[in-house]
Amino acid sequence: MAEFTFHHGGVSVPDLDAAIDWYDRVLGFALERRFYIEAARSHTAMVRKGPLRFEIFEVEGAAPLPDDRRHPPCDVKTHGNKHVAFRVADLDEFLAEMEQKGADIAFVVREAFGKGCFIRDCAGNLIEFVEETDDEA
Incomplete structure (x- = not known):
């Protein structure tokens, strides 16, 4: 390959x-x-x-971003590219920094399968950040 x-x-x-x-x-x-x-x-x-x-x-x-593309649970209901995701060492530390910078935090996940968040850029595009556990790395 x-x-x-x-x-x-x-x-x-x-x-x-x-x-x-x-x-x-x-x-x-x-x-x-x-x-x-x-x-x-x-x-x-x-x-x-x-x-x-x-x-x-x-x-x-260009047309503006539709409202349903601005919220992760709604966005995944439409086929196509969804977002990019980046790894962070500590989700809570990252979220505190994003709040301090005035970022638009769209969605936070803290589940048994993992934790992460989505923020919206200045145009509403979703970007994901994931804290990996030791068994994911």
């Missing part, structure tokens, strides 16, 4: 500059580069934090 590694996740937003600022201020992603994708009519940015990247699209004439 061909080998591959993760490269980036992508989100569409109504305001590229606001999203670049949000991903930097809240999650520590720095602007790597900006470019325009003619075929999509998209002002685009790649932001990076270590090996992790997000591609952010501001597409001319």
Whole structure:
């Protein structure tokens, strides 16, 4: 089987500059580069934090994110890509930091199978953060 590694996740937003600022201020992603994708009519940015990247699209004439895509239990009821997830060492510490930064915390899970949370970026896109137990790593 061909080998591959993760490269980036992508989100569409109504305001590229606001999203670049949000991903930097809240999650520590720095602007790597900006470019325009003619075929999509998209002002685009790649932001990076270590090996992790997000591609952010501001597409001319794009529709806003539907309300049911903003809440994890509703979002999974529609086929398609859902979110990206990142590992955190301590969920409670992460949540405290996100609250301090004014992040929109959408959903918190603390179950026998694991714990994590979803936050919404400045456009309402869901991002998951998971605290793994020792037997998951």
